[in-house]
Amino acid sequence: MTETRLYRFGSPDQTDSIRHQPQPEKSWNSSVNLQYYQTFNQTNFSLSLNPESSIYGLGQNIGPINRRGATYRLFNMQARPQTPDCRAVNGPYAFSIIKNKNSCQGILIDCPAEINFDCGFTKPDLLSICIESLDFDLYLIEGIDVKDILKEYTSLTGKSYLPPKWAFGFQQSRYSYMNAKEVQEIAQNFRSRQIPCDAIYLDIDYMEDYKVFTVDPEPFPNFANFTKEIQGQGFHLIPIIDPGVKIESGYSVYEEGVSKGYFCKNAEGQDYIAAVWPSLIHFPDFLRAEVREWWGNLYKFFTDLGISAFWNDMNEPEIFYSPDSIQQLKKRVTELDYTAWRDLDPIHYKINLDRFMLNSETFYPDFFHQTPTGLVPHQELHNLYGFKMLQAASEGLQKLNPNQRYFLISRSSMLGVNRLAGVWTGDNSSWWEHLKLNIQMVISLNLCGVLYSGSDIGGHCGNADEELLIRWTQLGAFLPLFRNHTEKSSRRQEPWAYSSTATEIIKDVITLRYALIDYLYSEFLKAREQNLPFIRPVFLEFAEAGLDEINDQFLCGASLMIAPVIEPNARHRTIILPEFNWLYWCASKHDQYNFQVLAPGIHRLLVALNQIPIFIKENHLILLTEPEQFQGEKIKSEAIIIGLINQESSFTFYYDDGVTINSEIQKIKFKVSLKNKILEIEQQLLPITAKPPYQNFNFMIYDLAGNQYYKQISLSLT
Numbered sequence: 182m183t184e185t186r187l188y189r190f191g192s193p194d195q196t197d198s199i200r201h202q203p204q205p206e207k208s209w210n211s212s213v214n215l216q217y218y219q220t221f222n223q224t225n226f227s228l229s230l231n232p233e234s235s236i237y238g239l240g241q242n243i244g245p246i247n248r249r250g251a252t253y254r255l256f257n258m259q260a261r262p263q264t265p266d267c268r269a270v271n272g273p274y275a276f277s278i279i280k281n282k283n284s285c286q287g288i289l290i291d292c293p294a295e296i297n298f299d300c301g302f303t304k305p306d307l308l309s310i311c312i313e314s315l316d317f318d319l320y321l322i323e324g325i326d327v328k329d330i331l332k333e334y335t336s337l338t339g340k341s342y343l344p345p346k347w348a349f350g351f352q353q354s355r356y357s358y359m360n361a362k363e364v365q366e367i368a369q370n371f372r373s374r375q376i377p378c379d380a381i382y383l384d385i386d387y388m389e390d391y392k393v394f395t396v397d398p399e400p401f402p403n404f405a406n407f408t409k410e411i412q413g414q415g416f417h418l419i420p421i422i423d424p425g426v427k428i429e430s431g432y433s434v435y436e437e438g439v440s441k442g443y444f445c446k447n448a449e450g451q452d453y454i455a456a457v458w459p460s461l462i463h464f465p466d467f468l469r470a471e472v473r474e475w476w477g478n479l480y481k482f483f484t485d486l487g488i489s490a491f492w493n494d495m496n497e498p499e500i501f502y503s504p505d506s507i508q509q510l511k512k513r514v515t516e517l518d519y520t521a522w523r524d525l526d527p528i529h530y531k532i533n534l535d536r537f538m539l540n541s542e543t544f545y546p547d548f549f550h551q552t553p554t555g556l557v558p559h560q561e562l563h564n565l566y567g568f569k570m571l572q573a574a575s576e577g578l579q580k581l582n583p584n585q586r587y588f589l590i591s592r593s594s595m596l597g598v599n600r601l602a603g604v605w606t607g608d609n610s611s612w613w614e615h616l617k618l619n620i621q622m623v624i625s626l627n628l629c630g631v632l633y634s635g636s637d638i639g640g641h642c643g644n645a646d647e648e649l650l651i652r653w654t655q656l657g658a659f660l661p662l663f664r665n666h667t668e669k670s671s672r673r674q675e676p677w678a679y680s681s682t683a684t685e686i687i688k689d690v691i692t693l694r695y696a697l698i699d700y701l702y703s704e705f706l707k708a709r710e711q712n713l714p715f716i717r718p719v720f721l722e723f724a725e726a727g728l729d730e731i732n733d734q735f736l737c738g739a740s741l742m743i744a745p746v747i748e749p750n751a752r753h754r755t756i757i758l759p760e761f762n763w764l765y766w767c768a769s770k771h772d773q774y775n776f777q778v779l780a781p782g783i784h785r786l787l788v789a790l791n792q793i794p795i796f797i798k799e800n801h802l803i804l805l806t807e808p809e810q811f812q813g814e815k816i817k818s819e820a821i822i823i824g825l826i827n828q829e830s831s832f833t834f835y836y837d838d839g840v841t842i843n844s845e846i847q848k849i850k851f852k853v854s855l856k857n858k859i860l861e862i863e864q865q866l867l868p869i870t871a872k873p874p875y876q877n878f879n880f881m882i883y884d885l886a887g888n889q890y891y892k893q894i895s896l897s898l899t
């Protein structure tokens with residue numbers, strides 16, 4: 182039913198974004214519904230839109246999941262603050278899905294240059310796509326529904342990155358935990374308060390003068406012992422890695438990079454100089470395989486200490502200034518004429534210096550990458566930079582720890598990153614609006630194959646109040662990357678930073694997440710196997726009309742719908758339950774079951790501050806286990822399986838070893854039936870040699886009238 186055609190324009194360089202390329206078509210098929218024309222350096226496509234068509238995808242942009250009506254600039258930029266007028270942000274994916282009444286189309290463009298999408302902004306019934314290049318691959322995918330297109334997309338770009346299972350635990354971060362003592366206190370607080378947590382982040386201040394692949398021995402004396410101690414308490418340490426290499430003689434990464442010619446060049450062919458945290462730096466030319474190999478090996482510094490978890494930041498790359506731009510700025514300031522109107526910005530009545538100030542973009546034409554066809558300005562390959570930095574990390578880590586999964590998240594991403602790493606959505610703010618944005622971004626990233634993603638819980642910029650942090654933690658508990666992070670000048674944002682009531686509520690939410698981890702992980706493995714998103718928009722699972730508009734509910738896999746409260750002072754939540762009956766759990770504590778059967782339709786529910794509305798789809802099941810303080814803390818012996826059964830359902834629970842790359846997925850398939858008020862369960866191990874993860878499965882099943890049925894299944898663990 183689905184059909185993919187590749188049209189090659191010009192002679193594009195290989196980006197590695199696409200894993201499996203079909204044979205390119207011999208010529209443009211004029212019956213294709215896209216029109217195009219080219220200028221000397223641009224290609225423009227246009228497509229007429231039906232009134233009812235929606236547009237999805239494009240990665241991590243600011244706006245509703247249905248992109249129709251707005252423009253999107255696919256050009257990797259750190260947007261800060263993330264306001265509705267930002268057209269370019271991190272994580273642009275040149276993959277869009279056009280959903281019509283009875284058909285669907287996927288448009289995928291493999292091109293590292295800037296691409297602009299006008300999704301019916303200029304003309305409501307026209308999608309126009311402007312590619313700043315003449316050399317690219319265009320894939321057109323035809324199918325019946327969105328799932329067809331997504332499956333085809335995944336078979337082109339490759340299966341999602343699979344993190345280690347502990348990555349589904351809670352993670353604590355701050356810019357920065359400044360020294361070993363502070364990290365130890367954080368660790369201590371989690372354990373003594375019995376708030377589950379699997380990871381603590383190290384932000385840029387762990388480095389010596391922001392030199393990448395170093396640790397400052399003053400705040401972190403004996404880093405090896407410190408690492409062991411933290412790891413011994415069941416935490417993973419996640420250091421940050423930035424691309425800029427400090428210019429400092431004697432610093433080995435710098436010396437080696439210079440002597441081997443690994444850095445990006447300026448127009449004169451010298452190593453290009455810009456400034457980021459360490460002040461003056463060079464940028465490694467990650468587009469070259471040998472540079473990636475070198476960089477990947479540098480991770481040995483950490484893997485030797487047993488650290489295999491990282492976040493790659495600043496990799497658009499973000500640039501603060503260059504020596505040249507400062508010179509120009511100085512000159513400009515001396516020339517300012519305070520009597521001249523032209524020196525004022527008439528809108529803001531400030532001195533008009535903007536174009537000399539912080540904007541990474543202005544620097545992109547100034548440096549060059551070495552490619553097989555010669556030096557190419559960064560501008561033309563811009564979107565690739567973060568991707569290639571991740572490729573370096575990914576390849577290096579796989580070589581350093583063969584067959585072990587690594588943890589890797591990135592701020593910058595594009596097509597192809599979906600198989601290498603997860604994504605955090607950059608510097609959001611402690612605004613209520615950003616809870617919704619969090620949902621929109623994670624859904625859209627999932628539609629583009631980035632299954633492991635999340636936003637800074639509590640918000641990065643600014644100060645979260647306690648209700649905001651509570652509601653955001655409740656939302657984050659159902660997204661794959663569950664990380665509390667905030668910036669240097671923000672107030673403390675750890676789970677215990679507010680009132681004791683808030684701490685209790687947050688502790689309960691995190692504990693609930695841990696009770697659900699095996700289920701979430703199972704659904705993640707399943708989504709990955711089926712080439713579908715893990716966090717799904719509601720419309721994807723139901724045929725009902727009008728679901729395209731839902732931006733504040735989402736599905737975790739196929740069975741679980743979440744409707745977080747994302748408004749301040751709200752103690753109610755309106756929810757749309759499509760097509761089926763649902764088992765509603767207004768959850769607060771993981772072991773407090775107050776289930777209720779709800780009919781399809783719209784409901785307005787009472788939701789206290791400590792509660793989050795969770796819905797289990799009819800004839801689907803979820804699984805809960807005893808929560809741990811960190812994963813692997815205990816051997817779990819039991820699981821509780823909960824569901825609403827109308828006659829019969831089957832549910833397959835997936836598990837694997839959670840750490841190795843080639844670990845075989847094991848499955849237990851349960852068939853649950855309710856006939857004449859008798860609950861029957863059949864189970865099957867796949868493969869039959871599979872070793873069940875727990876001995877006892879306690880079924881707690883509801884019928885449509887709300888009656889409860891119990892049954893225990895015991896499996897032999899040998």
Ligand code: MIG
Nearest residue numbers: 356384385494592607608668
């Ligand atoms: O622009 O390393 O998005 O998570 O805390 C600031 C410091 C640089 C941006 C990241 C943020 C991180 C911060 N970094």
